[in-house]
Amino acid sequence: MHGLFGSKQNNRTISKALARDLNRPVYAVDLRNHGDSPHHKRHDYVAMAEDVEHFLVDKKLGPETTLLGHSMGAKAAMAVSLRSPSLVRDLVIVDNAPVSSILHSSFGTYIRAMRQIEELQLKKQSEADKILSEYEPNLGIRQFLLTNLTREEGSPYLKFRVPIKILGSALDEIGDFPFTLEKDRFEGRALFVRGTKSHYVPDEHIPTIGRFFPLFRLKDIDAGHWVISEKPIEFKEAVVEFLQNSE
Structure with a gap:
């Protein structure tokens, strides 16, 4: 899942590489109001999560699904895992955190x-x-x-x-994260990849990540916010290692 102003086309190359190296199907999707998806006046993470949940059920992808998202897509992936954990096995979250913040x-x-x-x-x-x-x-x-x-x-x-x-x-909603530590947790594995030159996941957010996602791992890559396009090889290797070593 892409970020704000992105589309599935941005993820075509990395999707093909992951499908090849992991020997599993990879679906790149357009979130609502982006790419080829329909436009709707509501644009928040609950709505985006509902869209993705419908896609997972419609494609019969089942509980073995890995959700991978960057930036806005990362928060959409986290939202799905917290709302519908039975649909998700594990997460790869790229340069975003489960916190509400004002967009740059x-x-x-x-x-x-x-x-x-x-x-x-x-x-x-x-x-x-x-x-x-x-x-x-x-x-x-x-x-x-x-x-x-x-x-x-x-x-x-x-x-x-x-x-x-x-x-x-919708910029305020895109910066928001509408879940609470008191009642929302995802018990599956999660890899959080952050760009060391990016400001989106500072160290002070790491305890919050751990409370929402207690089985998380953190991977730092020498990049800015556009981790996948800046360091595609390092990113792919980190994801493949995480998903192949599921113990």
Whole structure:
């Protein structure tokens, strides 16, 4: 499960590598309001968890399922495990923690930039990148955001396939984690992978992780928040080792 503004396409390469090395099927999904999934005005972790639970039941994936999620997708995976532990065997959580926090201001900045791009009715991706560069200097992040640009049939203008207004209104919910230590625990195994150059999982969150997920393991990788794309080999090896050594 991808993060905010992502899609299943972001995880195609790592999914193929994990399917090969683990010899098991891997499903990459689009969370609601992303990729090819439907748009809905409600965008929170309970709703996303319900969607994933429906997918697991519909595909008859059963209790041997591993959920792997990055950032927003990580919280969605944790939400499923706490709501419906019978559907999940173990977790791989990438650079996020079971805490409520305010999203980095950059996400609100991206929303403003994307709104401006749509309002200008641009026809070329290079024009959109020029606008976005005024808000985000990092070319890799701009290219990631621009993967959402599309052109609707019959229109010459570029438009984002993610619903900008809905996601802009849901930034507080995306930073939230609507579960309580008093009653919510997942007793299965969990691997928490964090980027050492990222601020999403500071040391002070580790005790909280342990209370929600008492059988967790922590793996540090020398990367920023985009752990999978920055260090794909190290990430894949960590996941394969965790899942092959299930004792």
